[in-house]
Amino acid sequence: MDQQVKEQIENSINNSDVCLFMKGSPEAPQCGFSMAVSNILKILEVKYQSVDVLKDQKIREGIKIYSEWPTIPQLYIKKEFIGGCDIIKEMFENGELKKVFDEKGIGYKK
Template sequence: MTDVQTRIGEMVNGSDVLLFMKGTPMFPQCGFSSRAIAILQHLNVPFDSVDVLQDQDVRQGIKAFSDWPTIPQLYVKGEFVGGSDIMMEMYESGELKELLADKGVATAA
């Protein structure tokens, strides 16, 4: 495993809910990241984020880590959930809230 893959693995495993995104929750830098933040905030889920625009190694490395070509990417308890479109589908169907509850992540929604 490369150094960046090790770093990403530590980030993923160090947070119950982690979103790799472009920008920050206060200032998302793309519409997909903005939508992902809105979903998590609507569910009132505490989460951490990583701004991939600040580290090109992480920006490219996360794509290899998950074998998923796009950002944002959501991880819950170390498990890759998906990108913005999958998050939206899961949110609308209630699956995302159910997944969070099954993993022991408290939501207020």
């Protein structure tokens, strides 16, 4: 991954408390996994930034290297990689995701 791609990824993560790298946009997800995670964030009314990895192949591949995680979507909260779709769904279902938002001071619908 070149330095410019790394900086773009880091800027997205650093400039938003909650950042979701996904395929498509929250309004028009381009895969079911991305839709599932963005829907969870919508249900919780969490303000977040999304990055459409389909718009830039270098970002799409670079985020996988950056996080050492092979799949998209990827959720970051306060610069920390939280996980992909399966992890986020499980955390949402068992209440862990709300705990992370509480610990990191992120507002959501309680």
